Amino acid sequence: MKICVINGSPKGKNSVTFQTVLYLRKHFPDSQWAVLHVGQRIRSYEKDLSGALETMKKADLLLFSYPVYTFLAPWQLHRFIELVKESGIDLSGRFATQISTSKHFYDVTAHRYIEQNSQDLGLKCIRGLSADMGDLTTQKGQKEALDFWNFVRYSVRENLYEIPCGAQQDRGGSNTKQPRKTGKKVIVVTNALPEDRALQARIQEFREQFPYETETVNIAQYPFAGGCLGCLKCAVDGTCVYRDNFSEFLRQRIQKADALVYAFTIRDHSMGASFKLYDDRQFCNGHRTVTMGMPVGYLINGDYGSEDNLRMLLEARAEVGHNYLAGAAWDTDGVGRLCQKLCYALENGYVPPQNFYGVGGMKIFRDLIYVMRGMMRADHAFYKKQGFYRDMPHRQAGTILGMTLVGEMLANPKLKAKMGTKMQEGMLAPYRKVLAEK
Numbered sequence: 544m545k546i547c548v549i550n551g552s553p554k555g556k557n558s559v560t561f562q563t564v565l566y567l568r569k570h571f572p573d574s575q576w577a578v579l580h581v582g583q584r585i586r587s588y589e590k591d592l593s594g595a596l597e598t599m600k601k602a603d604l605l606l607f608s609y610p611v612y613t614f615l616a617p618w619q620l621h622r623f624i625e626l627v628k629e630s631g632i633d634l635s636g637r638f639a640t641q642i643s644t645s646k647h648f649y650d651v652t653a654h655r656y657i658e659q660n661s662q663d664l665g666l667k668c669i670r671g672l673s674a675d676m677g678d679l680t681t682q683k684g685q686k687e688a689l690d691f692w693n694f695v696r697y698s699v700r701e702n703l704y705e706i707p708c709g710a711q712q713d714r715g716g717s718n719t720k721q722p723r724k725t726g727k728k729v730i731v732v733t734n735a736l737p738e739d740r741a742l743q744a745r746i747q748e749f750r751e752q753f754p755y756e757t758e759t760v761n762i763a764q765y766p767f768a769g770g771c772l773g774c775l776k777c778a779v780d781g782t783c784v785y786r787d788n789f790s791e792f793l794r795q796r797i798q799k800a801d802a803l804v805y806a807f808t809i810r811d812h813s814m815g816a817s818f819k820l821y822d823d824r825q826f827c828n829g830h831r832t833v834t835m836g837m838p839v840g841y842l843i844n845g846d847y848g849s850e851d852n853l854r855m856l857l858e859a860r861a862e863v864g865h866n867y868l869a870g871a872a873w874d875t876d877g878v879g880r881l882c883q884k885l886c887y888a889l890e891n892g893y894v895p896p897q898n899f900y901g902v903g904g905m906k907i908f909r910d911l912i913y914v915m916r917g918m919m920r921a922d923h924a925f926y927k928k929q930g931f932y933r934d935m936p937h938r939q940a941g942t943i944l945g946m947t948l949v950g951e952m953l954a955n956p957k958l959k960a961k962m963g964t965k966m967q968e969g970m971l972a973p974y975r976k977v978l979a980e981k
């Protein structure tokens with residue numbers, strides 16, 4: 544595969560994000576990697592873009608590598624995209640993906656921006672990797688980078704890509720029927736009524752195409768005693784005041800699955816009231832992300848493509864729960880693509896790192912539960928066990944001290960002048976160590 548890396552960081556080779564690209568290049572030497580340092584050389588590209596356009600045309604995959612800057616990408620990458628679009632280049636049929644590093648503050652808007660502009664250029668977009676600045680220095684982050692790249696290679700092979708927002712679903716995915724398989728439990732949770740023929744048909748289509756056995760659970764038939772009352776009496780031990788057995792049903796039947804697929808008809812720009820009842824009653828799990836790592840998917844009847852808020856909601860829910868969102872299918876091709884991605888995640892344990900929705904959402908919950916731990920005991924015990932409190936600011940004394948020392952140096956004009964590029968080099972030292980490892 545021929546890859547064209549578009550490095551949008553003004554730091555060029557010294558970019559933290561670019562270290563992940565180097566890491567992937569080292570682990571996948573069978574691909575050809577060309578690099579355009581557009582962040583550093585934007586002024587020369589403003590004068591002559593031809594070389595860059597040629598390199599892009601030769602590639603099978605464009606890989607945008609950039610830091611998140613103020614909700615989006617750096618000015619230099621914006622300018623490069625502007626120049627590329629003005630050139631009128633035809634890149635259709637090629638793939639694009641992205642790697643960013645940041646502190647996850649609005650990485651979602653940055654990724655959407657790159658995705659939408661790539662789609663404008665006719666590129667087929669594969670969902671990118673949004674890593675924290677320090678991720679590559681950890682084993683978990685290194686695994687996430689390699690898993691991501693294996694997923695990208697699989698997607699290119701299978702012609703799997705994201706569908707532009709607001710567009711009709713398009714072809715994509717190989718749509719070849721896979722042989723029947725066993726060993727995974729997949730549950731379709733639906734609120735389909737008997738007269739909801741289109742939704743029933745979509746579920747049937749999924750069950751026929753999906754290689755693993757599926758079980759359908761219809762929550763519209765569940766004898767709920769009522770909606771969540773917000774009484775918080777479940778806070779200590781997770782027991783609901785209602786005696787309709789829903790908590791048991793949820794924990795024993797639903798949460799024990801290997802993957803969940805939700806099927807609904809869009810009603811009033813949402814999943815409909817009966818699904819909301821089911822969702823709210825899951826408050827017996829408090830703020831505990833009990834299905835972390837489990838892939839999820841959606842089968843939808845309705846014009847999901849134009850439901851911006853619902854799209855954000857489904858992504859945010861998956862991110863906060865740290866589930867891989869394998870996709871939302873609202874037509875036949877979408878069902879095929881969902882089956883493929885769900886299988887890939889189930890068989891390869893694919894769980895990308897959380898983005899702003901997940902990281903930000905969990906920080907809010909973490910602070911809330913820490914403060915309310917005397918009452919929210921079930922949540923507190925879970926957060927402690929999962930290590931969710933480990934990165935709380937007051938536990939990072941070493942970093943706080945280090946930053947104070949750097950601050951002192953920067954405040955001293957003589958020391959600041961002497962520093963030169965030492966700060967950048969110091970920042971890159973741990974990444975260089977990772978790259979030097981065998």
Ligand SMILES: Cc1cc2nc3c(=O)[nH]c(=O)nc-3n(C[C@H](O)[C@H](O)[C@H](O)COP(=O)(O)O)c2cc1C
Nearest residue numbers: 552558559560610611612613614644645646647648
């Ligand atoms: C001008 C500027 C704006 C930034 N804006 C954001 C932001 O909106 N969200 C975030 O999480 N990080 C933000 N950051 C942090 C960078 O994304 C982060 O340091 C990144 O890892 C740097 O990558 P690089 O070394 O590849 O350039 C910002 C940094 C700078 C200098």
